[in-house]
Amino acid sequence: MTDHRTRVLREDEVRAANTLFRAALHMKPAPDEDWDRTRHAYQPGRTLGVFDDALIGTARSTDSDLTVPGGAAVSSAAVTGVGVRADRTRRGVLTELMRAQFADFAERGVVVANLWASEGPIYGRFGYGVATHGRSSTVRRRQAVLRPDVPPGGEVELVDVDAARAVLAEGYARIGRRAGMMARPDHWWNYYDGALRRGDDPVAIAVHHGGRGVDGFVVYRVGRAPGGSGVLTVEDMHYDDAAAFAGLWRYLLSVDLVDEISLVYRPLDEPVDLLFTDPRAVTVTGGGDETWLRLLDVPAALAARRWAGEPLVVEVVDPVLEHNAGRYLLSEDGAERTGEPAAVRLGVDALAMAYLGGWRPSALARAGRLWLAEPGIVHAADRLFAAHGAPWCGTFF
Ligand SMILES: CC(C)(COP(=O)(O)OP(=O)(O)OC[C@H]1O[C@@H](n2cnc3c(N)ncnc32)[C@H](O)[C@@H]1OP(=O)(O)O)[C@@H](O)C(=O)NCCC(=O)NCCS
Missing domain, CATH: 3.40.630.30 (Gcn5-related N-acetyltransferase (GNAT))
Known part of the structure; x- marks a missing residue:
């Protein structure tokens, strides 16, 4: 330019x-x-x-x-x-x-940068890869009868929008984070405070009280679909454990004048359908890439996450930030640069896709996004990158 x-x-x-x-x-x-x-x-x-x-x-x-x-x-x-x-x-x-x-x-x-992309072709060339995914679905409220083994959950209480920031920040800080979740800094809460006050339909903020205080919350609005049915749209929902998950769902199902609950970009492995006697009360309506990740400092990023199974040498290709390029020995003991030959080679965008566990190396290899020195290595590569649960961000910015 x-x-x-x-x-x-x-x-x-x-x-x-x-x-x-x-x-x-x-x-x-x-x-x-x-x-x-x-x-x-x-x-x-x-x-x-x-x-x-x-x-x-x-x-x-x-x-x-x-x-x-x-x-x-x-x-x-x-x-x-x-x-x-x-x-x-x-x-x-x-x-x-x-x-x-x-x-x-x-x-x-x-160490890393992340973003929500408006369009798919924009950021891959800069080394960003799709690292987390979301799934959208609709719950038909009258069909959604909770199973008898769903935990009772704690008390759920509505919070005024003026008090929301402090209460939700306290709750969010207490929630155990899955891979892909981020800290919500003050500037983000400033944005969120404005977002809560925008929109045609009034916002409602419900918090779940567990033994240690607020350990879950759901932010939603209720509007009317064209046919007149009431639709409760969940905008933000986080919880620490099974009791908070169940407590918030008991609450959502109790809100009057609601025919459908619309879930937007929730974690792929969130077991909402398992709560109900009829799992078909839930219909998947969409979803796709949630956040894109750029590993800026590959050695630091590789050293920070947990690796499992047998050690492998992974070669990273990064034409944009060349200091990242090279071979790394990844093992349960950590990550270090090595001169040994590579078992796996991939671009830094594909590494970002595997880094949080959103894509398995075997899937990347199938799509031509990851090279293997020999096909048999694929199982060890999948084990090495294995992560607990589907990565998900759950914070829009
Ligand atoms: C997306 C946007 C920021 C790209 O800006 P830009 O200045 O046109 O991008 P560049 O000229 O640097 O493009 C670099 C390369 O990416 C490609 N590219 C950029 N945006 C693209 C898009 N939306 N779709 C497909 N390719 C795109 C360009 O064609 C170019 O490819 P080339 O090097 O092979 O010619 C701009 O189009 C925009 O403002 N779009 C609307 C708002 C938006 O979507 N913002 C992103 C929010 S996440």
Whole structure:
């Protein structure tokens, strides 16, 4: 790219970046009252702008951390607000934003970056891979009768929107995190506080009280489908254990004037249908890639997660961040660089797909995304990358 300047935006330029981003998504500018909240979601010094004679592209990020298989958390940058002015696309502006972000993340020592992609073809070329998936489904309330062995659960209580942030932050901090879940930093809660207050239908926030305090919550809205039936849409739901899961479901099924409960991008292995005497009360309606992951510091990322089974040498190919390229010995003892020949070779995007356990090496090999020195290694590779449970983020940013 030539004749462009890229720099961190000043605080007084951030609203223009928000307007540009919204326009790229075909949305009107944020009204003043909304912007008063949204601006607090912008972490200072983290919004990039690309200029020619005006601002033509932007991207921003927020500090967070990401839980990896084995339970450790690595430092992460949650990337969002990516947009290029419609009359300046396909000229390398996003490529420049990605380059500048990677340079900034390297300076900060960030181990991974993650994002929600608006479209599938955008981020793979920069080394991002689909790391978590979500599944959407509909529960027909009258058909959804709880089985007698479902735990009773604790008390569920509605919380006012003004109190929600503090109560939900306390609850979220208490919940055991699966791989793919992230810390919800203050800037994210600032965004969320605004999101709770937007929308045509009023928001409802219900929290579950376990023995140690709030250990689960569900945020939902009830609207009317075109035929007039009541639809309760779950926007955010987290819980620590089986009692909180059951308690929240008992509550959801008790809400009046609801015919269907709509679940959006829930974990692939969340056993909602197993709660009911008729598992067909639940119909899968959709789903797909949830978050995309970029391993920025491959040695640190590999050292942070748990590996299982027999050791293998894995070669990583990374044409964008070349310091990551090389061979690593992965074993129950950790990860270290090695000069030994590789048993497995894959691109850094495919590594991101396997890293949290979202894709098995055998599936990647079948699709030509992973090379094996010999076919028999595939079982050891699957064991090596095995993770507990389906990875899932569950935080939209
Ligand atoms: C997606 C977007 C940011 C891409 O910006 P851009 O400046 O056009 O991207 P670049 O010119 O740097 O593209 C780099 C490469 O990616 C490809 N690419 C970029 N966006 C693409 C898309 N949406 N679909 C397919 N390919 C895309 C380009 O064709 C180019 O490929 P090439 O190097 O082989 O020519 C821009 O189109 C946009 O603002 N879209 C609307 C808002 C949006 O979806 N934002 C992302 C939110 S997650």
